[in-house]
Amino acid sequence: EACRIKSPLDHSHMDSSEVTATSRHYVDRLFDPDPQKVLQGVIDMKNAVIGNNKQKANLIVLGAVPRLLYLLQQPTSSLELRTECAVVLGSLAMGTENNIKSLVDCHIIPALLQGLLCQDLKFIEACLRCLRTVFISPVTPVQLLFTDPTVIPHLMSLLSRSQRTQEYITQIFSHCCKTPEHQMILYNHGAIQNIAPLLMSPSYKVQMQALKCFSVLAYENTQVSMTLVNVLVDGELLTQVFVKMMQRDRPIEMQLTAAKCLTYMCRAGAIRTDDTCIIMKTLPCLVRMCSKERLLEERVEGAETLAYLMEPDVELQRIASITDHLVAMLADYFKYPSSVSAIADIKRVRMAIVSPCIKLLLVSSVYLPVFLIQLDHDLKHAHELRQAAFKLYASLGANDEDIRKKITETENMMDRIVSGLSESSIKVRLAAVRCLHSLSRSVQQLRTSFHDHAVWKPLMKLLQNAPDEVLVMASSTLCNLLLEFSPSKEPILESGVVELLCSLTQSDSPALRVNGIWALMNMAFQADQKVKVEIVRALGTEQLFRLLSDPDANVLMKTLGLLRNLLSTRPHIDQIMSSHGKQIMQAVTLILEGEHGIEVKEQTLCILGNIADGHTAKELIMTNDDMLQKIKSYMGHSNVKLQLAATFCVSNLIWNEEDGSQERQDKLREMGFVDILHKLTQASDPNLCDRAKTAMQQYLA
């Protein structure tokens, strides 16, 4: 053995070789023929690796893991030896992420899962502890838990064995349940019934891990959530148990996780948003989590969860907006350095301040690194804090105009959004643009703060080469900025945005296509001839008609809207119809004949009505008997909206004081339109009745 240690190779690296030499000695002892010596070797190894990452890495490199796994799996090994092996492996897993990778590569997971079939509790606990450590690492593929279908039911059965098995198993579950499929596997194996009693465990750790399990199980899962609301624990409804866990004297972690459970159950539709446990308990609890007194991590999680909770409900938004000065409280989330240069500045300044103090006070310089570690910790969370705040602002301002006003009036709010739009972190950019989008639903803000801060500039910049999720939000916001009354519309038009929007309409993502065409539609509303021509040119009629057959109804609607906006005011109608009349009439025919909803047909009839308002464009309808028949039939449709639109079209066609109105009137009379109009003057709908009467008057004049 001695020879092996003093191999010539080791001599060249004297320093590390000594460490390696002792490590090798530990590994060698695992191969001793005497089982008693092997056991002692494992125990010594256990004591040597605790808290020693270097030693752990060495042992892994020297191949200790396969040997330990062999000993662990060997039926001839004593239980004590097997247990000690599991303990050492657990220790090795506590090291770096590289250690975990090596362990996983050595197939430690199936070996340990196999070990769980043993009856000995101590051995099971050691295996579970190691499995827990491996599974909670981000480098371990969670799928490994679900590969063998017998594993989950066996883990469920082990839940009754001891507090330790409960803690480890629930922790594994809460870390590995990442997809709806995982949720269903756990759910189908009785996770709820098995874990619910653990909420009452005397062990805080078990309680917490059980609680975390419920939060991951309920997330966006209606079936689980619906089941949870009916679960009784010790004769008490689960929701009430969660409410108790949110009591203000409970640990923050517990309050926050219980609030998450109730939030997810609420969002999954299992609890109404006006339920007392949401309004009076969950919401205020989450607001408290955003307070300055909480840790940065808690503030991030609290804000994100709260944003998620109230996203769809204006009443919750209103309550949150008045609770504990939340809007102002969130402003504190930005009081962390935002850029690398600022970080460097702060470090320098603080060093400058701190060092003389240390000298003066003769305080050990031990405090300085501690201080800087704290600073780094804060900086790491700065991005997280900002994106969480933006998300929460976005949620708060989603529906209520007063809240939006309150948000924009928060100190430097618009500046913060503007700088957030160009931050390096994609998460922050996305959240900032979400916030901006939420605020852009306000007419008032579009007219004032949005214009004052020229938010369109960074927004336009953001639209270049952004990932899809950012693009969706940014283009939605752009749609609002292009509304007719928005003062930003002019500068955006001048910046040459049309090409960009047209390219969006060719995207694979329906959301981006909708936003692109929507923005163009808004842009064309009451626009100059020049702008309209530019839109038609850039989009190309081919693309325009492709969009008219888009599978997404929203895209179709907005495209029709664009057409309608393009075809407004007489000179524009005639101009566009003279160049694209044929295709447009074809498209209109197709849609009117196709299987579409009422809104689509109505919009199409409105386009037809606009065409009928043109000087020369009229003739495209008048000469198309087939089209006239269609209009006639829509006048007798069961839906009033369609009747109205069709009557509007006829009314335009027969309008007096225009060249050739007499002939058109005569033609339509011959086709039986007058009879229908006459009938419609008796219609019960007052609008329809009025419009029919107006049309009839054209004949009487």
Added chain:
Amino acid sequence: MAELGAGSLQVGDPALNYQERELNERLKRLYPAVNEEETPLPRSWSPKDKYSYIGLSQNNLRVHYKGHGKNHKDAASVRATHPIPAACGIYYFEVKIVSKGRDGYMGIGLSAQGVNMNRLPGWDKHSYGYHGDDGHSFCSSGTGQPYGPTFTTGDVIGCCVNLINNTCFYTKNGHSLGVAFTDLPPNLYPTVGLQTPGEIVDANFGQQPFVFDIEDYMSEWRAKIHGMIARFPIGERLGEWQAVLQSMVSSYLVHHGYCATAMAFARATETKIQEDQSSIKNRQRIQKLVLAGRVGEAIDATQQLYPGLLEHNPNLLFMLKCRQFVEMVNGTDSEVRCFSTRSPKSQDSYPGSPSLSPRHGATNPHLHSTATDSPTCSNGVTSKNKSHSKYPGISSSSSSSPSSPSSIVYSESNSTDSTKSQPHSSASNQETSDSEMEIEAEHYTNGVADSSSARIMNGTYKHEEILQTDNHSLGNGLPADESDQPRQLCGGNQAATERMIQFGRELQALSEQLCREYGKNPTHKKMLQDAFSLLAYADPWNCPVGQQLDPMQRESVCSALNSAILGKGCECSGSLSHFFLSLSHARTHTNTQMELLQFIHQLTGLNNLPDFNYPFQSLIF
């Protein structure tokens, strides 16, 4: 006065008895540390302590407006029967808006005894309010700050006073609106104010369950304090609880100069006292001099016994000199006193010495009852005659004669009376600790009177004047020893006055010198200004800055000097130590300290202060 009748208890009504019982149970549960024998909790609005435009009904829980409501001059408020006891730790009440009336100009909040009731809460000094029409909070100011949402008919507004950190927050329909006020003074009364016809509000002092979950909030603070105590750093001395507690007691006794007690304690516990006995006695002597108002002598003694101390503490020296000037005005400093006719020997018998400095050291139960009574009846002068009644709602405080035609007169006379009487009580200098406690309460109303002369009167000057005349006639009815011999500047002696002017010049010069040496000091400037301002009034004891003449003001100077001699800074770190420090350093509100301590004891499961034979280890958890 129909509302007075409605306020009386109808003993025969079983429903009422049930409500009463429920109220008692709830109050006991919410405020277990409060001893209602000493500090009764607010249970209804006071039919005595209100403006005439306020009507009360439904057992004095419902408030309605019955004035013209033309403008802000028609605002009217009512206070609860009792101030919030500090032993509550956290106090909470709710008000339901039954009707917003014409304009909904309603204010809900807190105010000290004596604050003008012809106003909405928040507009004046020592008054705090949240207003329904604009949702603003008013912190002793006519202009509000944006605070929360507006409130109107059907809303329930809650007001929570946190006596641990002296803050206040409101709730609307059970939702916390966040902190509204910080640095609140003690002994505030729940208060509501109305301003337009038709406004009606109902109070809930615990008669009904609260809409807001106040018990949850309380539990958070209980946990917080438990945590602070559990985590309180004790450094190296881990496990040496007995030694820690002994040194705590010993250093307390030594700090305050209880020489004999400290010695006895040291003997009994077989510990040593760092400072020698003569030094303790010296400090005690100097403290006595300061507390007797003989600051000049105290300065001399300090310079003699601790040479260099004041030279190294120019700020302290300046503070002492300013105090000396004030005492000259008062006629108590030896530099002016030697001109007076009194025998110098009488100087040594400062009556305060038996209850030297930290008043909370004396645990005389009688002291408590007086302390709490005086704010109730508001007038320290007549409080001795006050009968103790279990039902403060019906008992009429002796300061207000039952035949008096209007309640306006009471409230106004209260504040002016107490201001007037204050210099008398300090002049006579013959009081026991009882009267000292009264001064304390009066000092309070005095501060309010300040603001009324400076601010309130702006708008309603004439009105006030008429009332003042009334007060004088009422004042004539006071006992003779309180109203004879008006106090005079420097004891009325010409030579003394000249000496004082001379001293003032020296003080001015000192200030300029310090300014040259150490740069400008706004605190110094303010001190000097305040002190000199005394001379601007014909009757310094009854002027806006007259509070300085209050002997109580000596305590802060005394404590600063004592700490300097002991070489202790007043720095503190950690919120708990700060909290306890604020308890032991609070000079003005002794009863508040005791009550807060009661709260802490309740919280920590210690209902009685431990005696020395108590096994100390079991106290820490």
